[in-house]
Amino acid sequence: xxxxxxxxxxxxxxxxxxxxxxxxxxxxxxxxxxxxxxxxxxxxxxxxxxxxxxxxxxxxxxxxxxxxxxxxxxxxxxxxxxxxxxxxxxxxxxxxxxxxxxxxxxxxxxxxxxxxxxxxxxxxxxxxxxxxxxxxxxxxxxxxxxxxxxxxxxxxxxxx
Amino acid sequence: xxxxxxxxxxxxxxxxxxxxxxxxxxxxxxxxxxxxxxxxxxxxxxxxxxxxxxxxxxxxxxxxxxxxxxxxxxxxxxxxxxxxxxxxxxxxxxxxxxxxxxxxxxxxxxxxxxxxxxxxxxxxxxxxxxxxxxxxxxxxxxxxxxxxxxxxxxxxxxxxxxxxxxxxxxxxxxxxxxxxxxxxxxxxxxxxxxxxxxxxxxxxxxxxxxxxxxxxxxxxxxxxxxxxxxxxxxxxxxxxxxxxxxxxxxxxxxxxxxxxxxxxxxxxxxxxxxxxxxxxxxxxxxxxxxxxxxxxxxxxxxxxxxxxxxxxxxxxxxxxxxxxxxxxxxxxxxxxxxxxxxxxxx
Numbered sequence: 001x002x003x004x005x006x007x008x009x010x011x012x013x014x015x016x017x018x019x020x021x022x023x024x025x026x027x028x029x030x031x032x033x034x035x036x037x038x039x040x041x042x043x044x045x046x047x048x049x050x051x052x053x054x055x056x057x058x059x060x061x062x063x064x065x066x067x068x069x070x071x072x073x074x075x076x077x078x079x080x081x082x083x084x085x086x087x088x089x090x091x092x093x094x095x096x097x098x099x100x101x102x103x104x105x106x107x108x109x110x111x112x113x114x115x116x117x118x119x120x121x122x123x124x125x126x127x128x129x130x131x132x133x134x135x136x137x138x139x140x141x142x143x144x145x146x147x148x149x150x151x152x153x154x155x156x157x158x159x160x
Numbered sequence: 161x162x163x164x165x166x167x168x169x170x171x172x173x174x175x176x177x178x179x180x181x182x183x184x185x186x187x188x189x190x191x192x193x194x195x196x197x198x199x200x201x202x203x204x205x206x207x208x209x210x211x212x213x214x215x216x217x218x219x220x221x222x223x224x225x226x227x228x229x230x231x232x233x234x235x236x237x238x239x240x241x242x243x244x245x246x247x248x249x250x251x252x253x254x255x256x257x258x259x260x261x262x263x264x265x266x267x268x269x270x271x272x273x274x275x276x277x278x279x280x281x282x283x284x285x286x287x288x289x290x291x292x293x294x295x296x297x298x299x300x301x302x303x304x305x306x307x308x309x310x311x312x313x314x315x316x317x318x319x320x321x322x323x324x325x326x327x328x329x330x331x332x333x334x335x336x337x338x339x340x341x342x343x344x345x346x347x348x349x350x351x352x353x354x355x356x357x358x359x360x361x362x363x364x365x366x367x368x369x370x371x372x373x374x375x376x377x378x379x380x381x382x383x384x385x386x387x388x389x390x391x392x393x394x395x396x397x398x399x400x401x402x403x404x405x406x407x408x409x410x411x412x413x414x415x416x417x418x419x420x421x422x423x424x425x426x427x428x429x430x431x432x433x434x435x436x437x438x439x440x441x442x443x444x445x446x447x448x449x450x451x452x453x454x455x456x457x458x459x460x461x462x463x464x465x466x467x468x469x470x471x472x473x474x475x476x477x478x479x480x481x482x483x484x485x486x487x488x489x490x491x492x493x494x495x496x497x498x499x500x501x502x503x504x505x506x
Contacts, residue, residue: 002327005327005331005332008328008335008361009331012339012354012358015354019351066312066315069311070295070308070312070315073292073296073307073308074295074296074304074305075299076299077296077299077300077304077421078300078304081301081302088412088417092412093406096405118395119398121402146405
């Protein structure tokens with residue numbers, strides 16, 4: 001940008017100098033024609049020479065840095081929504097299990113562990129509390145059928 | 161008050177049990193804070209609040225502009241009187257009138273151009289703070305590809321435009337003004353052509369940057385938006401193939417997240433729009449008032465038949481238009497970008 005500004009200012013300054021110079025030698029016959037020619041050559045060189053030397057800068061590093069920043073921000077957004085999604089799924093799954101447990105008079109606490117996939121699903125459940133053997137069997141079946149958590153991934157811990 | 165607006169907009173999210181992360185908005189420059197709406201009920205009310213407050217504070221600018229206009233008209237009147245009394249002194253009187261008018265106009269123009277530069281830098285600085293929030297908010301809604309593309313494009317174009325405006329456009333405005341004064345004082349034809357060329361060049365550069373940016377935003381929105389929409393559809397199809405209870409839980413949770421993220425993104429977007437308008441409304445109105453008064457003054461100066469002075473005042477109003485275009489284009493670029501962020505995924 002500084003280069004472009006210098007270029008434009010140099011053209012303007014050359015024009016102004018040519019105007020002043022021409023007005024000083026105006027009406028002096030062949031000298032005037034020579035001055036006009038010289039001014040035209042100087043102006044043409046001022047316009048053409050910087051363009052001929054122009055080289056486009058390599059902006060790949062700048063764009064690369066920008067891309068990294070953009071990807072990092074996008075990943076932050078994904079991580080935020082992913083963590084909130086996991087939190088809500090875990091909460092709703094626990095609520096579902098507790099609702100079903102209340103039908104069988106179970107006094108339990110539930111902790112659900114989700115899978116690490118992009119769409120997290122309930123993978124494992126840890127149940128702590130007291131429940132009759134009948135209630136435990138029924139609840140276990142419901143967890144397996146409705147939530148897809150097999151019996152071997154259901155960990156029961158009894159409390160007296 | 162800013163947090164109150166955020167809380168009121170985010171209140172419905174509690175019903176949906178969506179726990180969106182409330183964004184912390186960066187602090188505005190002190191001059192802009194007084195224009196931010198405090199108790200707006202709707203987007204339109206907020207806009208009216210900003211514009212109304214800015215218009216109320218135009219009185220000192222109007223009186224300053226009118227004083228300048230009266231001075232210029234007095235100079236024109238004095239020059240006309242001197243020319244009619246002493247015909248041989250006409251050229252000298254007009255030259256003195258041009259120099260005095262140029263000096264008076266230069267001082268007021270200088271302060272407004274500096275105001276424009278300051279506004280452009282404030283807009284650029286604030287956009288660098290707000291852009292990451294918008295990107296994260298859009299990405300959390302599922303538009304991962306679009307958010308990264310919009311961030312990259314906006315960052316590049318706003319840096320480019322700020323550089324063009326502060327390092328090229330503004331210095332060229334001063335060169336334009338010098339050429340105007342010299343052209344009107346000495347009536348040199350080549351300077352008039354150079355003036356016209358500079359004005360054309362600056363307008364062309366501004367239009368080019370804005371057109372390319374708008375094109376980029378449009379194409380990016382379509383291309384990356386389709387990618388993100390396909391990804392969301394694929395997720396929905398996967399969820400629908402799951403066990404009904406689990407699928408229902410995941411579907412409800414995803415819906416809550418999307419709604420919450422959408423609300424957060426829109427809150428950030430509306431705040432961003434208000435913030436950018438609050439930063440630039442006063443300078444834009446100030447420069448506009450000055451520009452309009454100069455146009456009226458040029459029309460009135462024409463009554464006295466002083467072509468050179470009328471032309472000079474018109475030239476200065478064109479310089480003010482260029483400064484207005486510079487400030488307005490920066491604001492427009494950021495507003496377009498913010499609306500693109502708010503559009504989200506279709």
